[in-house]
Amino acid sequence: MTDFQATRRQFDLPEGMIYLNGNSLGPMPKAAVPAMTGFLNDEWRTELIKGWNTKNWFMQTNTLGDRVGRLIGAPEGTTVVGDTLSIKVFQAVAAGMAMVPDRRVILSDNGNFPTDLYMVEGLIKLKDAGYTLRTPDPEDVMAGITEEVGVVMITEVDYRTGRRHDMRAIIERAHSVGAVVVWDLAHSAGAVPVDVGGCDTDFAIGCTYKYLNGGPGAPAFIHVAPRLLDTVEPFLSGWYGHEAPFAFDKDYRPMPGRIERMRIGTPSIASFALLSAALDIWDGVDMGDLHAKSIALSELFIREVESRCPGLTLVSPRDPQARGSHVSFAYENGYAAMQALIAENVIGDFRAPDVMRFGITPLFIGEVEIMGAVDTLEAILKEERWKDERFQKRSLVT
Amino acid sequence: MTDFQATRRQFDLPEGMIYLNGNSLGPMPKAAVPAMTGFLNDEWRTELIKGWNTKNWFMQTNTLGDRVGRLIGAPEGTTVVGDTLSIKVFQAVAAGMAMVPDRRVILSDNGNFPTDLYMVEGLIKLKDAGYTLRTPDPEDVMAGITEEVGVVMITEVDYRTGRRHDMRAIIERAHSVGAVVVWDLAHSAGAVPVDVGGCDTDFAIGCTYKYLNGGPGAPAFIHVAPRLLDTVEPFLSGWYGHEAPFAFDKDYRPMPGRIERMRIGTPSIASFALLSAALDIWDGVDMGDLHAKSIALSELFIREVESRCPGLTLVSPRDPQARGSHVSFAYENGYAAMQALIAENVIGDFRAPDVMRFGITPLFIGEVEIMGAVDTLEAILKEERWKDERFQKRSLVT
Numbered sequence: 001m002t003d004f005q006a007t008r009r010q011f012d013l014p015e016g017m018i019y020l021n022g023n024s025l026g027p028m029p030k031a032a033v034p035a036m037t038g039f040l041n042d043e044w045r046t047e048l049i050k051g052w053n054t055k056n057w058f059m060q061t062n063t064l065g066d067r068v069g070r071l072i073g074a075p076e077g078t079t080v081v082g083d084t085l086s087i088k089v090f091q092a093v094a095a096g097m098a099m100v101p102d103r104r105v106i107l108s109d110n111g112n113f114p115t116d117l118y119m120v121e122g123l124i125k126l127k128d129a130g131y132t133l134r135t136p137d138p139e140d141v142m143a144g145i146t147e148e149v150g151v152v153m154i155t156e157v158d159y160r161t162g163r164r165h166d167m168r169a170i171i172e173r174a175h176s177v178g179a180v181v182v183w184d185l186a187h188s189a190g191a192v193p194v195d196v197g198g199c200d201t202d203f204a205i206g207c208t209y210k211y212l213n214g215g216p217g218a219p220a221f222i223h224v225a226p227r228l229l230d231t232v233e234p235f236l237s238g239w240y241g242h243e244a245p246f247a248f249d250k251d252y253r254p255m256p257g258r259i260e261r262m263r264i265g266t267p268s269i270a271s272f273a274l275l276s277a278a279l280d281i282w283d284g285v286d287m288g289d290l291h292a293k294s295i296a297l298s299e300l301f302i303r304e305v306e307s308r309c310p311g312l313t314l315v316s317p318r319d320p321q322a323r324g325s326h327v328s329f330a331y332e333n334g335y336a337a338m339q340a341l342i343a344e345n346v347i348g349d350f351r352a353p354d355v356m357r358f359g360i361t362p363l364f365i366g367e368v369e370i371m372g373a374v375d376t377l378e379a380i381l382k383e384e385r386w387k388d389e390r391f392q393k394r395s396l397v398t
Numbered sequence: 399m400t401d402f403q404a405t406r407r408q409f410d411l412p413e414g415m416i417y418l419n420g421n422s423l424g425p426m427p428k429a430a431v432p433a434m435t436g437f438l439n440d441e442w443r444t445e446l447i448k449g450w451n452t453k454n455w456f457m458q459t460n461t462l463g464d465r466v467g468r469l470i471g472a473p474e475g476t477t478v479v480g481d482t483l484s485i486k487v488f489q490a491v492a493a494g495m496a497m498v499p500d501r502r503v504i505l506s507d508n509g510n511f512p513t514d515l516y517m518v519e520g521l522i523k524l525k526d527a528g529y530t531l532r533t534p535d536p537e538d539v540m541a542g543i544t545e546e547v548g549v550v551m552i553t554e555v556d557y558r559t560g561r562r563h564d565m566r567a568i569i570e571r572a573h574s575v576g577a578v579v580v581w582d583l584a585h586s587a588g589a590v591p592v593d594v595g596g597c598d599t600d601f602a603i604g605c606t607y608k609y610l611n612g613g614p615g616a617p618a619f620i621h622v623a624p625r626l627l628d629t630v631e632p633f634l635s636g637w638y639g640h641e642a643p644f645a646f647d648k649d650y651r652p653m654p655g656r657i658e659r660m661r662i663g664t665p666s667i668a669s670f671a672l673l674s675a676a677l678d679i680w681d682g683v684d685m686g687d688l689h690a691k692s693i694a695l696s697e698l699f700i701r702e703v704e705s706r707c708p709g710l711t712l713v714s715p716r717d718p719q720a721r722g723s724h725v726s727f728a729y730e731n732g733y734a735a736m737q738a739l740i741a742e743n744v745i746g747d748f749r750a751p752d753v754m755r756f757g758i759t760p761l762f763i764g765e766v767e768i769m770g771a772v773d774t775l776e777a778i779l780k781e782e783r784w785k786d787e788r789f790q791k792r793s794l795v796t
Contacts, residue, residue: 044613
């Protein structure tokens, strides 16, 4: 049984803050500071260039990748960290397109995270070979998977509503028509149980700054099915993915049969120190336990909001199995109400046009925070505090 | 006049080490630790998601970019940091190709850093439209710039020999035949005076972990000529380069007229904290002073090695204006001799087949270190200490 009191003690949360935004940027683990000062003083400062050998900097992409992999059901040796999620979208979809060279349709949905769609747009423009990106409504994705489709690129959990796609069903359908599947697990990894190995997805990608708590701009990850590791084309073929990176050959040869071939350029080793500290907390966590607690807290939150906060309408699926680990409500004064909440140190966020979003992160959130957040929201609504002028002004990140 | 005693005091170099590898990985500035703990404790820990607003995380790509830009002669607002150099190679060359859509030849040289060639190889494979990468000898680049050539992609300073291309002449020649130029300044930024603005290059890219001392895997940079900022195609079109990144539009619209359009995904903010501390040291440095000191130290080093270290042959250009800020010697027992030097705490590196490489970095290296390094090398050769068995074994990074 996972000890969530213990996980919670490992975070350094500001006094008095109720942080319901771990789905966007996770909080800092207490171990982040010693891990980082250790890296600075005992690795970079003292080892300097030798750190690539003596501190294993070069293979942290893989050791950290395997630790993320465990949380998404990936077998060892099939996941690496590095780059940004946007780059990994590009890399995975480009590789997928090459696996079905005779097809010209990429299927996603209009609930996908925008940067995923942007990156594919850029890729299509770069290829300049008649590709089309289709973005039907999420509920029409299954019907849209036809023999025209080369690559299906889907984000499992919708960043606004928390609606969850049926990963297994989509993969089966895609494979049955000969399409390749890329899953974006940005809102899944560390949020819900995922079994990329059992589902036999072709690619899975995601980020580590949300539920995994690696810090702002922490590295992305990519998983590739073992059956593809011999043949998958990196396209973004940098020296870090070369068969012999230190031979400085003139020609690129992808690392044969290994996930290293999806590595690109030199990753930030400092960011790996933070991610490593964050993953230490995850090492003791069972994803089943986590999901059970996420559901219990989410159900409590929904029940309390619906009974005490008039005007808010649940836009997340009511079925907990069809949700990720955040809960969203539509509210016509949602922007100002969220600013009022934040002013009271209850941190959620807002997504246009009217969605108030709350991350339910059992590693550091319990019933006390859930009830406290609803108490504050109820008071804001009752006293119409959201009408205050200072809550109307739009800031850069909402 | 730049005070190099002052710059040197700002680095935390291990006691007794002579570090002649700042051309590969710069040493840690003393300010790195407080800068990083400040970021962790006063930004991530306390601000959490609000840091994107309150701590200006979102625009550090640009504030840091401008500070790097000053060192390469880039006007304000034309340089951003982020991603890896491999990604920036891809992005710049892809954009360049689109500017001359009727040409199918990319010209580089066989002295270019391998990952630059690898990334273009991958790009060509992805485009699958009959492109060719030509890599003549460096001295044949000028003659190779013909009307067939669409993009000229050159690294100014050769990573092995330190040979320096004539940036202005190559740009003039390329522009005269209608080609676009991408300069890789990995071994130039912070090493030699560069004037990307005055030379009117189309693109310049580079990394910040060598002479700029941003730490292992510190972010890359990209500069785009002001005249191109309205039209340049990002291709790697992530949300960070969108006109309205927080509007979460479904379609990509590049930030009009601004360098932000070359940003891709969410960068590591922790790595920015380190880079910022490293650039503080550069703020007081005049590149002319730096270059003068680099030349004086390099000339001293060459003179001393040539008079005291038989068997070593200079492979760097003898003309200091034709060199970057590292000096290389060929030596048939170079690998073992370098390991013997490293065992004596004199750190240079080795590049196959026989090149011993020494970075001359005036920010923290002076005559004492130069003479100390040559003393040690002389003794190793005289006593044939390089024959020791433990110096024969090849390690991952040499």
